[in-house]
Every structure is written in structure tokens, then in C-alpha cells.
Amino acid sequence: MLDSAVTSLGASDFALIAVRTGFGKVWVLQGALLIAAIAALAAQRAPRVAASLGCSALVVFPLAGHIFAEARGIVPELANVIHVLLAGMWFGGLAAILTMRLATDNDGNRLLVPMLTRFSSFALPAMIALLATGGVLAGETVGRWAALFGTEYGILLTVKIVAVGSVLVSAARIRQRLFPRANATGGFGSLVRTLHVELAFASGVVLLAGLISQTVPASHADIDWWLPFRLVPDIAWYRSGVPAQVMVGAAVCVLSTILAFRCYARAPRMVTVAGAAAGILGAMVALEAVAVRAYPTTYDRPPIAYGAEEIAAGRTIFLDHCTGCHGVTGRGDGPKANGLIPPPADLTAPHAGEHTAGDMFWWLTHGRSASAMPGFANVLDDTERWRLTMYVMALSHGHRARVIAGQAVPRQPWLPSIDFRYKGADGSISRFIEPQDKSSKLLVVANDDSAMERIRLLMSAAPEFAAARAEVVLVLSQALAGTATPPVFRPSLRVVIDKQGEIADAWSHYRRTLNHPDLHDQNRFPPIVEHLIDRFGFVRARWRGDEGGGLPAPAFVIDSIRILADEPEIRALDEHLH
Secondary structure (H helix, E strand, C coil): CCCCCHHHCCHHHHHHHHHHCHHHHHHHHHHHHHHHHHHHHHCCCCHHHHHHHHHHHHHHHHHHCHHHHHCCCHHHHHHHHHHHHHHHHHHHHHHHHHHHHHHCHHHHHHHHHHHHHHHHHHHHHHHHHHHHHHHHHHHHHCCCCCHHHHCHHHHHHHHHHHHHHHHHHHHHHHHHHHHHHHHHHCCCHHHHHHHHHHHHHHHHHHHHHHHHHCCCCHHHCCCCCCCCEEECHHHHCCCCCHHHHHHHHHHHHHHHHHHHHHHHCCCCHHHHHHHHHHHHHHHHHHHHHCEEECCCCCCCCCCCCCEHHHHHHHHHHHHHHCHHHHCCCCCCCCCCHHHCCCCCCCCCCHHHHHCCHHHHHHHHHHCCCCCCCCCCCCCCCHHHHHHHHHHHHHHHHHHHHHHCCCCCCCCCCCEECCECEEECCCCCEEECCCCCCCCEEEEEEECCHHHHHHHHHHHHCHHHHHHCCEEEEEEEEHHHHHHHCCCCCCCCEEEEEECCCHHHHHHHHHHCCCCCCCCCCCCCCCCEEEEEECCCCEEEEEEECCCCCCCCCHHHHHHHHHHHHCCCCCCCHHHHHC
16 A cells, blocks of 8 residues: 555554555454454453454455455445355354364363354355355456466465365265264264364465455456466357267266265265266366367457557558468458468458457467468567457458347347547547446448438437437548538537548448348448447447448437446456457
């Protein structure tokens, strides 16, 4: 907070933190509750009051964490409180049982049975709730499965999950085998040793939780990928044979795991080990089906925008270096293609959309093995290769965009908007997609005079768009600018003059529909195309003025905007390029 070492802080610094920061206020409150709990136990001999105050300190603790700073609703906040509260009660209860046994000498084993009986009735539902709330919290702080293995936060969380699994194994052994045996024979040696093992793993969980709380959440960190594969179940599921392989592997994993737990208390140890090994093998079979090749740059965030200027520059580079093999339209039909084995990839085919921008950048840098594609690291600098990547991604997105219809599909955003810069009325430079701007947009790209009547209609409807917390963005060519500029200011209306034609050229990739696929780029600039963009920057609906259905009434567009406004938040604009 103060950008200073702890050892250099003075009383005034701590006072500043305690009084002027949310963390400090929570820290003071938690300390006060703990002191009151100790006083109630030591001075008043009131264990129930002390326990209540201690639990209150646990409830207060999460208020200064990442979840409460960024949570998107009451569910993760409540899950965080429950998670910390139950974890503290479970860990404290386990430690108290062992402490009580040591403090009571000969009566320790006699007291151990009723204490463990009561603790077990709490521990099992508490652990189930801990796992459930932990899943909710991981969804908030991690977001992507790749972040579990590619960020410091994710790796710590993964180790913590392994430690929790070890705790569960120890608890299962105590509950199913050692506790019944000790209760029947009076031999408590193995039971106590396993309790100590469980407490050791539990201490590791608490230590890891402390480290995690001081680490940047994975959802905010760059992914440093080191595995040779990544999992893409949403893409791989539609490949031949994948669903069957996943279901068989998952069934083997689940059944073997159940068998291992069932046999853990009664069968020989080798049966349990064999069941666990079969479960791991089944999981590997299921995961292998949805895995694809990955590279060190697979999850790199592009340092440049997915924007009109960058795509235009990438197109120039593509025409200079790539058309000999891939052809002018990127369909793999260049003049050199016939002699190449394997043939050049069709960059407009659906498979192109299965790769990340980082994948593309790696191939452009190092080439592709077992193909004639060379690397361009010595020909193009990093910025040029990223611009070429943006253009290749636009080719792929443009052909996949044919399925975007005139009706937004609820909760299925996937097509990213193409950003662009423009000059405002005050002369300042703004961007079309601003992270802090959470308004929906109707982007209108007008290419000839036939769009003027539609433009005037949208101008008159601008106040209705403002009421829906949306805006209309008119992209006009230089030729149309003089006749289309609104005579007076209208709310939620922006007019962007596309002097160089880069915006219309970039957004022309999204002109294609199922009725007008235009696979050979014979009609790149329809008279008018409108794109409905949600508040997170995804294209959700699209209309062309030259199609049978025509352009929708402004009221229909506004109704669609209000429907999209009810959707939950979508994170990470960098994921648009995946």
C-alpha cells in the first residue's frame, strides 16, 4: 500500500493504513474480535461467547480480499464468507482435538471417541460445502482452466487442491477404517498418527491459502504457458469420435474412483491402488480427446488491438508475403499451392477459428513443422507479425460470421468487434471499444447514397437509444459526410468519418451472411450493414439493407438491446481472439 518495506514502517504508517484503507479497517475489526474472544475465554470462562466472537472474526476476514473488491454479485461474496468460516472451524476443530488429547494425558484416548464422533458429523458436510464454495471462488479468481497451470495464482491453487485431496484421503481412512477399529479394539496409535498427518496437510492448505491471498488473481495475470497441449472441449466435442471417447473415459474415471473409495476401508491396499490408477487412466483418455497442440505463445495477449488500422496493415503484409501460397483471398489457392505437400491451409475454413492469436503468432514466427510454411522472424518484426495475425484472424472470423443472424442468440457471444480510432467533436482521439464503456452499440457502416434515408431514421431515434443506454455509431465515407452530419446535437449518436476507408474495409469481413456468402470477394461493400454490439464488445446480430428481410425498425433493435442488457457480465476482452 505504501510501497515500503515492512521494517521501515512507523506507527504513523500503520495508523494511516488502519484508518484510511478498507483493508486496515477490516484488520482492526478482526483484531478487536479476536482480542475479545480471548478475553471472554480467559477472563470470563465463556467458551460459547468466545466461539461466537472467533467465528465473527472469520466472517470479517474475507471483507478485505479480492472477491469483495471485484465480485459480480452476492453469490461469490456469500460463498467467500462461508468458505473461510467453515475452513476456520474445520481446521480449528481438528487442531483442538489433538491438543485436547495431549493435554489430558491418560484420558486422551477416552475423550477422543466422543470428540471425533461429534467432529465427523460436522466435518463431512463442512468439507462438501468447502468444495462447492471453493469452486465458486475459483470461477471468480481464475476464470479459465489454463490459468490453473499458467499463472502463479493458479499453480498455488492447484497445489492447494492436491493438499485438500490428501486431507480427504486421510479423513476417509480415519472415518472408514481406523476409527471403527480403534472404537472396537481400543488401539488408537494408527488413528492418532493419521490425525497428525491430516493436520499437517491441513496446515499446508492454510499456508497456501495465505500465499494465494497475497497473489494477483489468475483472471488478472498473463498466462505463461509451458505445457505442449491445451484443452478445448467446446471445439473438439464436434469432431468425429470425440464424444464417445470422452464419455467412455469419464465413465471409467468415475466408476474406478467410486470403487477405490468403496474398497479403501475393507479391501487389500492393492485393490484401492488399482482402482485409483484406473480412474487416472480414464481421466487421461477423456482429456486426450479434447486436447490440441499448444505453444509458449498460445495464451499471449496481443500487444496491439484487434482494430481496423492493424487489420489494414496486416492485409498489406499478407499481400506481400503470403499470397503466393495462400492466394489473395486466403483460401489456399495461390500460384505455388499445387506443388506443395501438404497444401497450404485455407485460412477462411472453420479450423482457423480453433486456434488462438498466440498460435498464429508462433507459426508466423517459427513456421509450421511438416509443411512448407517458413518462419518470418527474420523478415518481419514482432509488430508486423502481430498485425498479420490480426488480419488472418479477421479472415477466419469473417467467414464464420455468416451464421450471425438478425436475432441475437441469448448468452452465446463469440464474434469480437473490430476496434477503430476516431476523432471526436472536440478534436480528441477515442476508440470504438473502451473497456470502461458498458453501453451497447448499433454500428452502421454506410457505403453509398441509398443509405441516407435509413441514417435519417436512426438520427431521429437517437433519444430512444439513449433511454436504452445504447448509442448509434454511424461510419460514413468522406463522400457521404457532408450530407449525413446531423444539424444539431443528438444524444447517443456518433458520426465517424472514415476518410481512409480502413473502417469499412475491416468491417467488410463481417458482411457475409448465409444468403450472401460472397466467398470470392465480389461484393465487399454492400450499401449499408448494421451490427448490434453488446456492452462487452461482441457482435450479436447483423442486418444488410440489400437482403430480403431488410433493416429492422429502431424499436426492434432497442428491444434487442434491452434483452442483452439482462445478460451476466462477460470477462476478458482478450479472449475475443480465441
